[in-house]
Amino acid sequence: MTRVAPVGGTAVQDHVALAEIELCGDLIIAASAAHEDRLSLESIDEVLKVAEERAREDGAGG
Template sequence: MHVAPVGGTAVQDHVALAEIELCGELIIAASTAREERLSLESIDEVLRVAEERDAEERDAVGE
């Protein structure tokens, strides 16, 4: 059995950390929602889908 050493050897996975942050934001949004469920538009807003789409389009155009 291999056990990870204790100390400063932890590897940070920035993608996993970003996913955890987004999940947390979704949980907060769901817990404060006035409706029973979040709408697809609300989910997209929390996940900043439009911002990401705009950034990808700017990158594709070369801005």
């Protein structure tokens, strides 16, 4: 007997987990495209959009 999820849409989405999975995927893609053995810290920050997030936080907090 095969069980399937109910049609009523009881699946729960964890938006934080989905965002983390997307970021990991972005890092994997960047690492596979890199011409060096490792990504630099600057490259990792660029992929994760660290500067953009900091600017957004500074604008919201000040």
